[in-house]
Amino acid sequence: MSPTRTAEHPIQAQFTERWSPRAFTGEALPLATLQSLFEAARWAPSAFNAQPWRFVYGLAGTPAFATLFDTLAPANQAWAHRAGALVAVISATQFTAACKTEPQALGSHAFDAGAAWALLALQAQALGWHTHAMGGFDRDRLRTALGVPETHALQAMVAIGRLGDAATLPEALRAREVPSPRRPQTEWAAEGRFSFGG
Template structure:
């Protein structure tokens, strides 16, 4: 099993230092109640004007819904994502339903909800890998998305397993150390 703890410049909380995106998942299942706990965590994310412009469409491994979500993934994601215990699609709502006002922040808010789910999952020793590599049109048709909805990502969730069981190039990616740009290159103090 490969656990990649971030080597941070500052004293970041362990939950963030320990979060990473594995591709090697064990055969251990996630219960519906556990998955619903993770989804509820996402629902408590902040959003512009508390519009909560998101929906989560999910399926557990071994179900027809899982196979449908898996089929929408890019060919590079399918070989390892098939072993996840659950797949969760994040969907953004472009306009506020009651006022039909365009929500310019829906993608940001969906990202916030996704991050809350990832941290809740890790707190429960469940790892997540967020994917943008999927066919949005195929997913929209499969899930019956409305004209006001946009697929944002698909998240693979599961208990971590050994990197050794992965084929290349996934095994090397699993074992490569994590890195981030230094704070000095992404943040600037405004006088």
């Protein structure tokens, strides 16, 4: 793995090995593999075990892929066209407890959907695929195109693919096609008191 991905403390290699490339081969992600990725997401923890994550996917070469792709920002379309699948990550902002009839707000919906996406990404990496989350997409267009009700929030789009050759990328992206480093723990973990500045 890249020297930029050195752990400060002992961890399993899966965490530093996962990274988000933009160069994909264009190989379509088999549905069965995508279902394994969703299966990993399925076991994420969530408040009240409400499991508020929702995924809408399109496999490469299908109309569903084209629908999702059309909503991406041009800067993301420039490389995501070679993804093997696109997945919209959506979260339910309300849930109805087993003992209730009315839905209640679910304050943790984004946190829980984030946990599910992280497990999906790690499972993809373990199976020889890469993921790349994107916040750059047109939320109004995606909501309309997929028919997402207002009770649900659009969190991110995810490209999944086989790692390709960086030479296939637009020139501006080629130099960025390296696993990124991380800030040291001392900048964001502290004992007992918030001591990170405003």
